[in-house]
Amino acid sequence: MSQTLVEIEQGIAAGAPISAEDVRAAQARRSQQDILVVLDDDPTGTQSVADLPILTSWEVDDFLWALQDNPAAIYVLTNSRSLAPDNAAKINREVIAAANSASETAGVKPRFVSRSDSTLRGHFPLETDTIVEELSQLDVQVNGVVLVPAFSQAGRITVNGVHYAGSDEEGYVPVAQTEFSQDATFGYHNSFLPSWVEEKTGGKVTAESVLVIDLQALRTDRSGVVSELLASSDRRAIVCDCTCENDLRHLALALIEAEEQGARFIYRVGPPFVRAMIGQEVREPLTPQEIPTPTPSQEVAHGGLVVVGSHVSLTTKQVTKLKEDVSAQSVEIDVEKAISRDLRNEYLDSIVTSVVNGLRNGTTILATSRTLVRGIDETDSLRIARDVSSFVTDVVQRVTAIVRPIFVIAKGGITSSDVATKGLAISRATVIGPMLPGIVSLWRPEEGPAAGIPFIVFAGNVGNEDSMVQVVQKLIAAAHDS
Structure with a gap:
């Protein structure tokens, strides 16, 4: 049985409005210029952004071309969702190595985003594990893997750790009740994301160990969220609620603050996360x-x-x-x-x-x-x-x-x-x-x-x-x- 967004969000505060400019200003205060390198497991991750470079090959020269105009993010099309696990991991390693080399030449600091499907299909935890392992070779320790599959424009939202699919017109149902969960390669049984993590990791990560940043905290208690982020360690899985662009901007400010205090995260996200994280306005449809x-x-x-x-x-x-x-x-x-x-x-x-x-x-x-x-x-x-x-x-x-x-x-x-x-x-x-x-x-x-x-x-x-x-x-x- 479907529910309306009002029913799902019942009792949760609305939260103060955050503008894209607020996020850009927070990014500008960083001590070093950062750039998001988005490993996109299929091309649809670009549908939420505008005016950014896309690479479908990933030699160092390709990254240097993409970096020449100082973009806030670079999309690298790995197409790994169509690949066998070993090949997906191999490509992730190649992209990270080339991105790190080019970023060092350009004098910027890369932060990695594993962009995947808002209906939970793809190589998880393989791809985030691969990124973490590659960074560990450079003595970079990752506090947490932040999971934000929400994509409200396409009807994917997360509340109290449960991921839903649907629409305002027809209502929302837990995503495991949709056809997406029956995918021949990446099927699953759980809509509660901590349980989904446990399922996908084969029990290596238990649902109880997953941190859930709920909407109430995200919208009303940023300092508390930052404290939880800073307290995370050893690549902890962190699930984030989200039902709209404003939620993503609240999350972006919390992540930026935690990172400025030394935390390091890998992101496994749906399409709109990058837009919010770099402080890009929601682009009107092209005429x-x-x-x-x-x-x-x-x-x-x-x-x-x-x-x-x-x-x-x-x-x-x-x-x-x-x-x-x-x-x-x-x-x-x-x-x-x-x-x-x-x-x-x-x-x-x-x-x-x-x-x-x-x-x-x-x-x-x-x-x-x-x-x-x-x-x-x-x-x-x-x-x-x-x-x-x-x-x-x-x-x-x-x-x-x-x-x-x-x-x-x-x-x-x-x-x-x-x-x-x-x-x-x-x-x-x-x-x-x-x-x-x-x-x-x-x-x-x-x-x-x-x-x-x-x-x-x-x-x-x-x-x-x-x-x-x-x-x-x-x-x-x-x-x-x-």
């Missing part, structure tokens, strides 16, 4: 006039390319609505044929031809078949997902070499990453801002064959049935106005 339009260098399509990999029910509803309202053509990939060694190449040729012909007439949807193909276990499910993604990116690469879409939308986290890095060969980009309030980010690729093409990262589990239509209509209007 058609603000959307970049590149100078064409080849045949330009009459529409954009919408690549759909996500299988959650909301995505299916959004795609159905897009077909109806925008008259978008659809090319469906049969997953069984796509992963077949015998059929793949011939099938790939036919799909490329269909998509090119579609783009010459208008906006075209490239989607995998809606029945999710699962493996015999978690590892096999990941392998199938990678094989399907490889097929999709081969299609995008070949299509965009023939005709230039007026935009590219990638629907789903893993899909977005693979389309960006493999399909469009994006290595450095800038996140311009959100397409919808607090969600769906637009990147401007800074180099390579896709330079300047608006690339839209659209998480599978955000928005409502009309959201895809709204984004596509805005992009078409931008192209027509240019």
Whole structure:
């Protein structure tokens, strides 16, 4: 049974308003310039921020490029959510080493953020453990791992340690009661985050040992919160309640104060945490006039390319609505044929031809078949997902070499990453801002064959049935106005 936010927050004080400027001022008082290095396990973490650099490769030179304009944060797309555990850990180590080296050259102090899914899917505690271990090699001791999965704009909130998903219109339910908890690779049974930590650590960390910073304390007793943060040690798991942007700003001020007194934390968070932590204003959705339009260098399509990999029910509803309202053509990939060694190449040729012909007439949807193909276990499910993604990116690469879409939308986290890095060969980009309030980010690729093409990262589990239509209509209007 769902509950309203008013029911969930009953008896909890509202808390004094905190502005983004308040947080920026606190950051400015730091004794040394800090920069947040965000290890983003899929590209959707950028949907809450604007005007920040994004790296999809992580050599020292890439970090130096990103650091040249003194940003408050750098996003590094690891795409680790799609990887096996060993590979995910390896990439985390590589990013940390390169970030530390470049930061030393640039004279800044990196602080690491492990950005993951607001519905609790991803490699936890593997990734935060890896970061802690790498820092320990540099004699950096971590007081705590701060867990803030809340993402209120997408309907994820945490109260009294319980993480919820839903909306103001339909109400909220504990997240373990949603389809997200049934994920083939990262499923779980607990909504109470201390118990979730115990579950994910296999009992290594008990629920009783997890510190919960509740809303009442966060909103009314900052000194008490700071004291609890300072008292934490030995990478203690710290769960933080949050239902809105103001809560995140209260938390940011407490963390900044604790860090100035010598504490060190690793963050495992949902998308909006970084925005609050660096004191960035909530960016209004981009208008058609603000959307970049590149100078064409080849045949330009009459529409954009919408690549759909996500299988959650909301995505299916959004795609159905897009077909109806925008008259978008659809090319469906049969997953069984796509992963077949015998059929793949011939099938790939036919799909490329269909998509090119579609783009010459208008906006075209490239989607995998809606029945999710699962493996015999978690590892096999990941392998199938990678094989399907490889097929999709081969299609995008070949299509965009023939005709230039007026935009590219990638629907789903893993899909977005693979389309960006493999399909469009994006290595450095800038996140311009959100397409919808607090969600769906637009990147401007800074180099390579896709330079300047608006690339839209659209998480599978955000928005409502009309959201895809709204984004596509805005992009078409931008192209027509240019």
